[in-house]
Amino acid sequence: xxxxxxxxxxxxxxxxxxxxxxxxxxxxxxxxxxxxxxxxxxxxxxxxxxxxxxxxxxxxxxxxxxxxxxxxxxxxxxxxxxxxxxxxxxxxxxxxxxxxxxxxxxxxxxxxxxxxxxxxxxxxxxxxxxxxxxxxxxxxxxxxxxxxxxxxxxxxxxxxxxxxxxxxxxxxxxxxxxxxxxxxxxxxxxx
Numbered sequence: 001x002x003x004x005x006x007x008x009x010x011x012x013x014x015x016x017x018x019x020x021x022x023x024x025x026x027x028x029x030x031x032x033x034x035x036x037x038x039x040x041x042x043x044x045x046x047x048x049x050x051x052x053x054x055x056x057x058x059x060x061x062x063x064x065x066x067x068x069x070x071x072x073x074x075x076x077x078x079x080x081x082x083x084x085x086x087x088x089x090x091x092x093x094x095x096x097x098x099x100x101x102x103x104x105x106x107x108x109x110x111x112x113x114x115x116x117x118x119x120x121x122x123x124x125x126x127x128x129x130x131x132x133x134x135x136x137x138x139x140x141x142x143x144x145x146x147x148x149x150x151x152x153x154x155x156x157x158x159x160x161x162x163x164x165x166x167x168x169x170x171x172x173x174x175x176x177x178x179x180x181x182x183x184x185x186x187x188x189x190x191x
Contacts, residue, residue: 028143029143029144030078030080030102030143030144030146033078033101033144033146034048034078037050037076037078038050038051039076039078042077044086044088044162044186045077045085045086045088046079046083046084046085046086047077047078047079047080047083047085048077048078048079049075049076049077049078050075050076050077051075052073052074052075052155053073053074053075053076053148054072054073054074055070055073055154056070056071056072056073056154057070058070058071059071060153067156067158069153069154069156070153070154071152071153071154072150072151072152072153072154073150073151073154073155074148074149074150074151075148075149075151075155076100076146076147076148076149077146077147077149078102078144078145078146079105079136079138079144079145080138080143080144081103081138081139081140081141081142081143081144082138083138084135084136084137084138084184085134085135085136085137086135086162086163086184086185086186086187087108087133087134087135087162087163087167087168087181087184087185087186088133088134088135088160088161088162088163088186089131089132089133089134089160089161089163090128090130090131090151090155090159090160091130091131091159091160091161092130092131092153092156092159093130093151093152093153093154093155093156093159094127094128094129094130094151094152095127095128095149095150095151096125096126096127096128096149096150096152097120097124097125097126097127097128097147097148097149098125098147098148098149098150099120099121099122099123099124099125099145099146099147100146100147100148101122101146102142102143102144102145102146103121103122103138103139103141103142103143103144103145104119104120104121104122104138104139104142104145105119105120105121105136105137105138105139105142105145106118106119106120106136106137106139107119107120107126107128107134107135107136108134108135108136108137108181108184109128109132109133109134110132110133110134110167110171111129111131111132111133113170113171115171115173115177115181120136120145120147121145133163133167135163135181135184137184162186163185163186164185165182165185167185168181168182168185
């Protein structure tokens with residue numbers, strides 16, 4: 001019980017630190033936040049990611065991937081202006097995004113073959129259901145977007161899949177939109 005309370009205090013302190021970082025007067029506020037939160041560049045998603053802030057000690061009883069899995073975990077992501085999170089999906093996990101600071105992102109999603117786009121900004125919470133393809137772009141004029149992300153069931157690398165051109169070719173959308181959305185594919189999938 002004491003250990004769990006201590007962990008919750010650590011999470012709260014980290015969230016307060018994120019809020020304090022946003023008060024920075026620096027020209028590159030996002031660089032200050034990355035440094036203060038100890039974030040590192042994510043190798044596949046282009047933005048910056050914190051270490052796992054919370055890893056639930058509870059295991060799910062019948063994990064969809066067949067591997068032991070925590071019931072959930074929380075990380076933070078920061079994307080700076082001009083950067084994007086490429087098309088990918090979590091096969092067996094829902095993601096709940098909670099905006100912490102900065103500007104707005106456009107989140108592009110493909111659910112059951114249907115394309116949609118949502119704006120995600122200050123005070124917003126966004127749910128990305130399991131098996132939904134998505135990509136996100138920081139809006140022009142927004143210096144950065146910082147958000148916390150709850151993944152449930154918890155993150156497993158084998159649960160994450162990055163998109164390819166075939167994903168977009170199957171959509172019934174205009175060629176102009178398809179060209180734009182293709183620019184959000186991971187660099188290894190452009191042919």
